[in-house]
Amino acid sequence: MDRSLRNLSLALVVGAMAPLFDSTIVSVALHSLAGDLHASVATIQWVTTAYLLALGVTVPVVGWLQRRVGGKRLWMAALVVFLVGSVLCSLAWSAPSLIAFRVVQGIGAGAMLPLLTTLLMQAAGGKDLGRLMAVVSLPTALGPILGPVVGGLILGAASWHWLFWVNVPFAVVGLVLAWFLIPADGPTEPARLDVVGLLLLSPAVVGLLYGLSSVHRDGGFARTEVWGPLAGGVLLLVAFAVWALRRRGAALVDVHLLRHRPLAASASLLFLTGASLYGAMLLLPLSFQELRGADALGAGLLLVPQGIGALLSRTLAGRLNDRLGPRVVALVGFAVLGLATVPFAFAGPDTPTWWLLGVLLVRGVGLGAVTIPLMAVGFVGLGRAEIPHASIITRIAMQVGGAVGVAVLAVVLQGAVAAVGPVAGFQQAFGWATGFTALSVLLALVLPGRPRPVAEEPAGERLEPVGA
Template sequence: MDRTLRRLATALVVGAMAPLFDSTIVSVALHGLARDLDAPVATIQWVSTAYLLAVGVVVPVAGWLQHRVGGRRLWMAALVVFGLGSVLCSLAWDAPSLIAFRVVQGLGTGVMLPLLTTLLMQEAGGRDLGRLMGVVSLPTALGPVLGPVVGGLVLGAAGWRWLFWINVPFVVAGLVLAAMLLPADGRTSRPTLDVVGLLLLSPGVVGVLLGLSGAAEPGGFARTAVWAPLAAGGALLAAFVAWATRRRGAALVDVHVLRHRPLAASASLLFLTGASLYGAMLLLPLSFQELRGLDALGAGLLLVPQGVGALASRTLAGRLNDRFGPRPVALAGFAVLGLATLPFVWTGPGTPAGWLVPVLLVRGVGLGAVTIPLMAVGFVGLAREEVPHASIVTRIAMQVGGAVGVAVLAVVLQHALGGAAPVEAFHHSFAWAVGFTAVSLALSLLLPGRPRPAAPEPGRAQLEEVGA
């Protein structure tokens, strides 16, 4: 990776650390927030749900905003919005004000997540994509694992307001580095906003996420509050696809990029990876607390080896991806992930923690290994102007996949608890998590194999081709 690309990656990753850790850090504080703000847990759950929905609203517009504003200016503006939302959250006086300020945070995050990938991929031009994603995936890999630990430590040492103040140094550092290291914006275009597409896609994503977020409550998918927004969101997404197919490049998101097989395979697998990662991240800490009697901080600390494994495997996975292609790396990663999840189908309260630590370490290695090729492969062979559309597609796929995984496994666990002892219920739920991984392993065969260099089309800024 050359110096310019390394500097750009450093500036963007530092700025992205806060929003990528924020959602998981806050998740451990919900019960404390309910107590301190004198609000029912059902209301406080909207602290997380409103943030998630705000992200879903803005992600589809990130590509259009980049064309209108410029990548550097948009990145810095999104950082400011997120930082402002963090400060306001720390000053919230009741539950409704905190929920409203979390929406402000989510608006900044929803722009930053796809823009991070877009700016790096456009600058890379097909060079060292695996190693580049090894850098970019650092906060993505560690956020779900270390976030609860950091949140628990902050809550123990200070109070919930400091959960938001710790974002401020990252925001300030991100702004300084962006001003110093991000290239100045060139001439921006003035594309017309696809208003119809916006009115279909953003509410569609929000409807799906809203429905899935309520599936963990008693009644599961049978509740009107779950299936109604899911059905409405699905219908809006289908209508958007029909609309965008006719509009091609004039659509808010050009769905024709999915004709590119590596991107289609990447999006499908990122959906399943999101389900596997976030679904299992629901089960693991819950099982540690319910079956082993640990508190939230203790459960978070037990997950640290998984984060260490993910951190350790990123660089090697990136190098192997660049050398051998994404297919063998993803196959190996999903195989390791599945085998390291399988023991939880049998573990119980008496299983020594010393035995779980190496299993979680190996599971983290698998997670780190699969993240790199899946994030990189979707952009190989795309023209520069197609990259923003691919960034939005992959981000929505992983976000919705994560929500699906959490919802499905929560319903499976809830149903199993109704007819079995807690140990057997968790065993049954972990078997479903292994099933998600097995499907991902099979779909990895659709990824491209060994890379081969190809000349770009004349007059077209294109990423290098990867052969099937």
Template sequence: MSNTKTESAKVDPAVWRAVWTVLVGGLAVLFDTTIVAVGLHTLAGDLHTSVATIQWVTTAYLLALGITIPITGWAQRVLGSKRLWITALTLFLIGSVLSSLAWSAGSLIAFRVVQGVGGGVMLPLTAALVVQAAGGKNLGKIMSVVSLPAVLGPILGPVVGGLILQHLHWSWMFWVNVPFCVAGIVLAALMLPKDGPIRRMPLDVLGFVLMSAGLVGVLWGISNSSRTGGFSRTDVATPLIAGLVLLIAFAAWALRRKASALVDVRLLKHWPLASSSILLFLSGITLYGAMLLLPLYFQELRGTTVLIAGLLLIPQGLGTLASRSIAGKLSDAMGARWLVVAGFLIALLGTLPFAYANAHTNEWWLMAALFIRGIGLGVVTIPLMALGFRGMERADVPDASIITRIATQVGGSFGAAVLVVILAGAAVGASSTASLTDAFQQAFWWATGFAGAGVLISLVLPGRLPEQDE
């Protein structure tokens, strides 16, 4: 019996080849997102435009993701995983080179759309490709490796971005993607299994229009909420409500279309997928939303540079790096429920000290809290990523990957927006360090409260599933 379990715990070398191949390309997308985030003010100055305009460098990329993510499952079935991965990574490479050569804010925004189209395919395709290669086995162990770009991005992105902005031209924020893209394309050509012939499959055009437009509306509305007025703004409420209506219309349309829908929403009857999507959305709010507060706290309240803020955040990434391997093994052994409960609780404990922090709180104490918080990040996200695919048929994996990716993307965007609105509202009229401190403490109390909600909601997750015994 133990020999059987030992054999089942081994991962096929072909699966590891697929994992490491998509990791190399995935690093380009994750680095790009975190590096560009720290460079917006520099871009505004060098391209002679306002911060409001340069924000579209991020917003346009986000909206391109929203348009592209829903079509990934259909494209994978038509082209095959290998062709689609190489195509998407090539698009991201072209977008990166063009962005580095941009001569104005308008050209940079347009080239970021090209990047967003490539990235929008790669994000859900990464998980789908690896899960299909693994045949649904050892998902916790595999996801602990697949999550590596998400771990390294927050660790190295702000540091690399700070170094580039301090010592090099801003264009190097995009040139740094090129080696990863080129290496990823070569590895994919050599390592990924050959696709079958290109298939003819009708595209659910109405479903694509409804879902893409709905996601764009939601993401656009959320991105506008960071401005003065928050969620009460017309340019927030209108696209947000319209987006939600369109997504509801898509769900109704998809239920009629069944398996021929752009994304088969009937998969949400599978409780592991439905529950993991709910918690991935909440984890985006709880865990990743607070990531926006942390660099702001160090820069605005403590007066650090972008580079120093990035260095101070490294312990959080190291905590995630340290916990991901054991989280993957425990996920395969004990299931998701109690592991995710523990992860949210650890994240809560790591966030709580910031609800009491001021401009003079000991930095070593805060970095220790960030390390603990990072452990919580790894313990929450890895079993949730694996859970959504437990017991899933191979043909359904692309749609399951799209659903979990959308939950994570929208949750992260919504969480960041909510916490920024809370911070901005509390900081109105703040004319002293004490009042600004109070504003940050309020925002971190909300982040801590969201983590507490995660602890409670995680109790609805399934425990150890029968499929894991096989």
């Protein structure tokens, strides 16, 4: 990796720490927020839901915005929006004001997350994608490690307002680094907004995310506010696909790229990985709290080994991906991830904690190993102009997959706990999480194999597909 790419990676990763830490920090504070703001749990859940919906609205339009204003300007503008949203959240005086300010944060994060991948992939030109994704995934790996711990420490020592001030140093330093280290660019082409596509795709994502976020309440998928938005989201998504197929590159997101096997496989597996990752992040802390009596901070500390495992495997997975190809790395990673989830399907209150911590360390190794090839392989063989579309597709796939995983496992857990009790209920839910991973192993077989050298080509042209 040359110096300019390292500098770009540093600027982007530091800035991305803010939204990725924020999501995990706030997740441990919902009960404290409900008490301090005198709001019901149902109301305070909108602190998370509103953020996710704002993010879902923003992600589809990032490719058009980049073409319109340039990558550097968009990145810095999004980071400023997130910074302003964080400061406003810290000054919130009620639950409705906090929810509104979380929407501002979600808009900034929704622009930053796909743009992070796009700018790095465009700068890399198809080379050393595995090593590059090892850098990109650093905030994703650190967030689950430090977020719950930092959130618990802040709540123990200070008021909830400080949960949002934590974002300020990352955002300010990220802005300074972006100013000096991200190469200046401008609009790449006259960009006309696909208004019809926007009116179809953004509401589709919002409908899916909103419906899935409501599943955990009594009634599950049978409730109107669940299946109604889900049905509407699916219909709008199908309508967008039909519209986009006619417009090809002029569409808000070019769905023709899904004919490219590496991207289609990457999106499918990121969907399942999101389901496994976010679903397990629901089950693991809950199981430590419900079955072992841990508090929020204690549950966060018990999850640290998983994050450490993900950090340990990142660099090696990146190098092996570039040398052996994504298929081998993903297969091994998913196998490790699945095997390390199985013990939780048999664990109970009397299972030694040290054993579960060791299993979590191994699970983290598998999680870090699969993330690298799945994020990298989707961009193999794509030209510069196609990369923003691929970033949006993979980001939406993982976001919706995560919502599906949380929704399904929440329903399974509720039903199982009511039927057979908490211990067996958690065991059944972890069995479902293992099933998500087993399905991922099968899909990983369609990933490209050993890479071939990539020839130098002028920017904007399609790179020769890698792998077989």
